[in-house]
Amino acid sequence: MLPKGIRSRIVRGVGDLDMHILEAGFGRGCPAILLLHGFPELAWCWRRLMPILASAGYHVIAPDQRGYGRTTPQPGDYLTDLEPYATGNLANDVFNLIEALDLSSVEAIVGHDAGSIVAGFCALARPGLMRHLVLAASPFAGAPPQGAPLDAPFIFHPVHAELARLNTPRKHYQAYYVGPSANEDMRHSPQGLHSFLRGYFYQKSADWNGNAPHQLAGWSGAELARMPHYYCMPARHDMAEVAAAAMPDARAIAACAWLSEHDLSIAAAEFARTGFQPALNWYRSALVEGMTGRDLIPFQGRRLDIPVAFVAGSADWGPYQAPGLLETMRDRLATRPVSLHVIDGAGHWVHQEQPERFADILFATLNARLAGNRLCCK
Structure with a gap:
C-alpha cells in the first residue's frame, strides 16, 4: 500500500525503542533528509513529499516518533512517567536513529507541528549534525536569552x-x-x-x-x-x-x-x-510539567548558525496561535533571520496539501538561495 519507491522497516535498538521508519531514495551515499511529523500524524503523512525529495537524489527518512504508530514500546497510560516524552529525550530519539542508520550527519531536518519543536531542539543541542533546518506550521522560538528565568508551564x-x-x-x-x-x-x-x-x-x-x-x-x-x-x-x-x-x-x-x-x-x-x-x-510533558523549558536551559543564549526556513499554509492558524512567537523565531532563533514562506492553497497540513510547493522551498533552502526575512508566496 506504500507509494512507489517508499519502503517500511523497523530499526531495532534506537535507544530504548524499536523505531518504525519509511524511507525513499535509500541508495548508499545520498545526502539524508529527516522528516519529523506532528500531531495527530505519522511517518505516513509524509508520503506525498518523500518521492519528490527522493527523485532529486536524497535519502529521505520519516520515523514514527515515540508514542506513534509502529514504533515501540508505547506506554499508553495517562498516569505514566512523562520523562520519555520530554523534548530533550525526543531529540535523543532522533540522534539515536541517525546513529543507528550509520549517518554522521544529515543535510536537513524538517519538522512539522510538534515535530517542529523537536527538530529545532535537535539543531540547538547538536550543532553541526545538520546543515539546514526547515520548520513547518508551528514556530519554534529557540533557546531563551542568557539569564532568562524559567517560565511557568x-x-x-x-x-x-x-x-x-x-x-x-x-x-x-x-x-x-x-x-x-x-x-x-x-x-x-x-x-x-x-x-x-x-x-x-x-x-x-x-x-x-x-x-x-x-x-x-x-x-x-x-x-x-x-x-x-x-x-x-x-x-x-x-x-x-x-x-x-x-x-x-x-x-x-x-x-x-x-x-x-x-x-x-x-x-x-x-x-x-x-x-x-x-x-x-x-x-503533558511540555505544558504541565514544563519539561521543554527545563530542557532548553543549558542552551540559553545559543543561536543557530545554519540556514533556517519556516513554511506555513495561507489558511493555517498555527503560526499565529501563540502571539509574538513567529516574530521571536524569525529574529532570535538563528544568527540570521529565519526565512518565512507562505503557500497559498494550503492549511495546517502544508506538506500534504501542497507537497510540490513545499519541496520547492526546501530545495531552495538546501541550495542556499534564500534571502533572510523574505515572505515568499506561491
Whole structure:
C-alpha cells in the first residue's frame, strides 16, 4: 500500500525503542533528509513529499516518533512517567536513529507541528549534525536569552481563566489535550475514529472555508477566542464534537486529492490500535510539567548558525496561535533571520496539501538561495 519507491522497516535498538521508519531514495551515499511529523500524524503523512525529495537524489527518512504508530514500546497510560516524552529525550530519539542508520550527519531536518519543536531542539543541542533546518506550521522560538528565568508551564497561564469567563466560555485545545478525557473522546468518538480524523484534518486544511488566520493582538482570552474552535474550543465541547461540527460532505471528501479515504484509513487504523494517549503525553510533558523549558536551559543564549526556513499554509492558524512567537523565531532563533514562506492553497497540513510547493522551498533552502526575512508566496 506504500507509494512507489517508499519502503517500511523497523530499526531495532534506537535507544530504548524499536523505531518504525519509511524511507525513499535509500541508495548508499545520498545526502539524508529527516522528516519529523506532528500531531495527530505519522511517518505516513509524509508520503506525498518523500518521492519528490527522493527523485532529486536524497535519502529521505520519516520515523514514527515515540508514542506513534509502529514504533515501540508505547506506554499508553495517562498516569505514566512523562520523562520519555520530554523534548530533550525526543531529540535523543532522533540522534539515536541517525546513529543507528550509520549517518554522521544529515543535510536537513524538517519538522512539522510538534515535530517542529523537536527538530529545532535537535539543531540547538547538536550543532553541526545538520546543515539546514526547515520548520513547518508551528514556530519554534529557540533557546531563551542568557539569564532568562524559567517560565511557568502553559497550563498555569492566566489566559485559561480569562477564556472560562467569556460570555460564551471557551477552553484552549492544549488545556484539553493534557486532560484525562481527551484520548477516550477522540479514540471512541461517536462518529467513529475515521470520521473524527476526517473532520479534524478537514477543519485545519485550506479546504474548509472557516480559516482566515491573522496575527492576534496579545495573550488575552478575547483575542484567543478569535481562533476557530479546534484551537479555542467551546468549554462544554470535546474535540470529537468540534470535528463533527464541520464535517465535510461526501462530495468534498471525494474531491480531497491530498487525503483519500484509503490514505486516511491507514492513519485511522494505527490510532485505533494505539490510541492517542502516548502522543498526548508530548503535550503533558511540555505544558504541565514544563519539561521543554527545563530542557532548553543549558542552551540559553545559543543561536543557530545554519540556514533556517519556516513554511506555513495561507489558511493555517498555527503560526499565529501563540502571539509574538513567529516574530521571536524569525529574529532570535538563528544568527540570521529565519526565512518565512507562505503557500497559498494550503492549511495546517502544508506538506500534504501542497507537497510540490513545499519541496520547492526546501530545495531552495538546501541550495542556499534564500534571502533572510523574505515572505515568499506561491
